[in-house]
Amino acid sequence: MTTPDELLARSHRLGADPRNTNYAGGNTSAKGSATDPVTGGDVELMWVKGSGGDLGTLKAAGLAVLRLDRVRALVDVYPGVEREDEMVAAFDYCLHGRGGAAPSIDTAMHALVDAAHVDHLHPDSGIAIATAADGPELTERIFGDRVVWVPWRRPGFQLGLDIAAIKKDHPRAIGCVLGGHGITAWGATSEECERNSLDIIRTAEAYIAAHGRPDPFGPVVHEPLPEEARRRRAAELFPVVRGLAGTDARQVGHYTATPEVLDFLSRAEHPRLAALGTSCPDHFLRTKVAPLVLDLPPDAPLADAVTRLRELHARYRDDYAAYYRRHATPDSPPMRGADPAIVLVPGVGMFSFGKDKQTARVAGEFYVNAINVMRGAEALSSYRPIDEAEKFRIEYWELEEAKLRRMPKPRPLAGRVALVTGGGSGIGAATARRLAAEGACVVVADRDLAAAEKVAAELGAAAHLRRDVAIAAGVDVTSEDQVQEAIRQAVLAFGGVDLVVNNAGLSLSRSLLETTLDDWDLQHDVMARGSFLVSRETARVLIDQDLGGDIVYISSKNSVFAGPNNVAYGAAKADQAHQVRLLAAELGAHGIRVNGVNPDGVVRGSGIFASGWGANRAAVYGVEEEKLGEFYAQRTLLKKEVLPEHVAAAVFALTSGDLSHTTGLHVPVDAGVAAAFLR
CATH class of the missing domain: 3.40.225.10 (Class II aldolase/adducin N-terminal domain)
Incomplete structure (x- = not known):
């Protein structure tokens, strides 16, 4: 060797x-x-x-x-x-x-x-x-x-x-x-x-x-909340905390509720020790010199906890700015940001933050290291980290600053968390891939959990970052409980949601007289009701974060075009199209933009077309099913077939920042269908 x-x-x-x-x-x-x-x-x-x-x-x-x-x-x-x-x-x-x-x-x-x-x-x-x-x-x-x-x-x-x-x-x-x-x-x-x-x-x-002493952190003063209550409270607080931690720069979050974290936060000495900060340079470069610690009991009312977190965050920013002023010299790098990287909530756990999920996760891991260090030092003696001036010298070291300057420019959606419904195939899968490629963390939501897991694994493998890029959530969008649970999964995985793509859909091609009440209800339940539920639940998170955000509806050319034998599908898509207008008007005050994409003829890779819609439409138009995409292309102005990737590109264009002043818009992605021109 x-x-x-x-x-x-x-x-x-x-x-x-x-x-x-x-x-x-x-x-x-x-x-x-x-x-x-x-x-x-x-x-x-x-x-x-x-x-x-x-x-x-x-x-x-x-x-x-x-x-x-x-x-x-x-x-x-x-x-x-x-x-x-x-x-x-x-x-x-x-x-x-x-x-x-x-x-x-x-x-x-x-x-x-x-x-x-x-x-x-x-x-x-x-x-x-x-x-x-x-x-x-x-x-x-x-x-x-x-x-x-x-x-x-x-x-x-x-x-x-x-x-x-x-x-x-x-x-x-x-x-x-x-x-x-x-x-x-x-x-x-x-x-x-x-x-x-x-x-x-x-x-x-x-x-x-x-x-070492058996209880170096002192006696238990607050027991951790039971697991389900802890998970629920974490999901309620995380978007608020993420918004606060992202005051200077948008952050992705990570939640940790391991036994060592919960035990530390249950003990009498945790406020004193947390205030001393971390010591090892590797630790505080990622965790900042000290965390923000909520000083309320675990069972405090939610509203009180939110109010107190906002107060403590304002104080943290003032204290951090004062720390910078105490030690900065004329040649020190500018202050990088005054928000905490670690937020500790007794009874609930730790929220850690970073420019991406991996950075947030590693920051949390480092604070766990710091807890272990404090436990060992307090068990034998007392914990005494290096002094504040030395911490500042490390944190604002010119060599560290030079390392930051060498880092590549962030991708357009870095720090954003996207939720894509119907993400297991077709347009949804293509959209999930594009958003992940542009730097977003993605929650791939689909009724077919196995399909969603396959796409999420693909995204993680492409980035070599396991679950730091994408997770899968099994969800039937017609179920209020399942939608709420999927949003909780997104929040607990990444801290919140910034970009929502209402893509889940299906279609049954039948004439008016052949359309049953069940046909009508099914399509409206999935697309009209489902989009409403997803938008309502994610809007709660977006408003709590106070970071703005995007909701995009994958509607259809059929929302404005009267095609044959699709009364239920077209009506449901028209419902979605008007939801875009209504929500754009209502949510604009929160900086939330709501837009739509109107595709047509997306045959290749489409779950809808593969499930029988393609065969039916081919019969309606009198063409072979395998040539349906070519047929749709020839009836367009551009004579080009529309692929899932083209729809995904439109979603990216609407959400990447270049159209930051656009809301209530429907973007056609149909290669040009004159009868569907918006007017």
């Missing part, structure tokens, strides 16, 4: 266990030799996890490869701790070969330590020791001279020098605890390095378990 392969295997093992390090936290390295392609001689290299990425899924392309002689030579030109950030740019001149990841701020730690293999990790147990008030004494008591305490220092070149000196001065040491930060371990072989890392982590875990 090559040195890089050995490093990747070790990284994967360490990163697979959340006890060892948090998501995207820490880095690993290995030193070895390779052939210099220019001289043909051997050159000493270091492979180290680059900036970003996650140990558990690290690939070769995520490694930075550097010449050790060049990195070590930087010691001679190091300008001192006040200018240590300049050294990050110098790493680029130490790279070997082409490609590879950008070197991270921790590169010096790995290169300067005289060991072939180095691990820097952020385990909860290690950070508990690192953030304890008597961390140095605890480190000596737990590990003796095998692990050395390093006082807090911001990650960088000087920290690398400090740890290199510790390794040199303490020949028996296998690693160190970095105050307020994490651990670093080393070894002559990859196996020894991994063994030493796990030794430090497991020893800290065992010591906390054996010597």
